[in-house]
Amino acid sequence: xxxxxxxxxxLIEADRxxxxxxxxxxxxxxxxxxxxxxxxxxxxxxxxxxxxxxxxKRPRDEIxxxxxxxxxxxxxxMDGTGLNSFDLRLPRADAVxxxxxxxxxxxxxxxxRAFRYFGRNRPELPAGCPEHLSLGALAYIWNFEREAAPLxxxxxxxxxxxxxxxxxxxxxxxxxxxxxxxxxxxLLDRPA
Numbered sequence: 001x002x003x004x005x006x007x008x009x010x011l012i013e014a015d016r017x018x019x020x021x022x023x024x025x026x027x028x029x030x031x032x033x034x035x036x037x038x039x040x041x042x043x044x045x046x047x048x049x050x051x052x053x054x055x056x057k058r059p060r061d062e063i064x065x066x067x068x069x070x071x072x073x074x075x076x077x078m079d080g081t082g083l084n085s086f087d088l089r090l091p092r093a094d095a096v097x098x099x100x101x102x103x104x105x106x107x108x109x110x111x112x113r114a115f116r117y118f119g120r121n122r123p124e125l126p127a128g129c130p131e132h133l134s135l136g137a138l139a140y141i142w143n144f145e146r147e148a149a150p151l152x153x154x155x156x157x158x159x160x161x162x163x164x165x166x167x168x169x170x171x172x173x174x175x176x177x178x179x180x181x182x183x184x185x186x187l188l189d190r191p192a
Contacts, residue, residue, distance in 0.1 A: 008187050008190075010173075013094070014095040015075045015076075015094055019079040019080075020080070021099030022100075022101065024105075024110030025100075025106050026181060027080065028079045028124040030185075031044075041075060043076050043079070048066065049066045051126050053129065067089065083151055083152065083155060086159070091159070094170065095170060096170055096171070096173070098172055099181070100174045103144065106144065107141055114133035118131055
């Protein structure tokens, strides 16, 4: 399936984009590339909100305060699924890109990333959070479509239903392969 959808103008006109999906799907890579292509500030939920050095999680109220401040900005692209903060992020988003790759592609992405950065920080994480991969993370990836995807669908559906009375709904683009991600980036690179 080719990526077209008349979405080039949708993304070019978007000031705020969420990139969500399973770990290992390529959210950070795509968001950083789109950030450059569209001139949007890049925000990593893991680096900018969730984690402190030593893999210590920030308190929930601090996470919410940081997210609220970030989404108040005029132009951004944010990678991270974070269902607990959809209520803060979705109302400000102009578009959502949901990377919905097969579990094997996500497992491959997470495992290859772990080998590439093992024991070192990757750019999407704060200092003092070296890359690692746990059995719990692999299980989460394996079960993502069954457990997390229905919650994402419900949150998006609820948001769209709420928006129906208040204005236009937020377009949700689902990309189901790395090829579709490349096609999207190629589409944005082409002159209008």
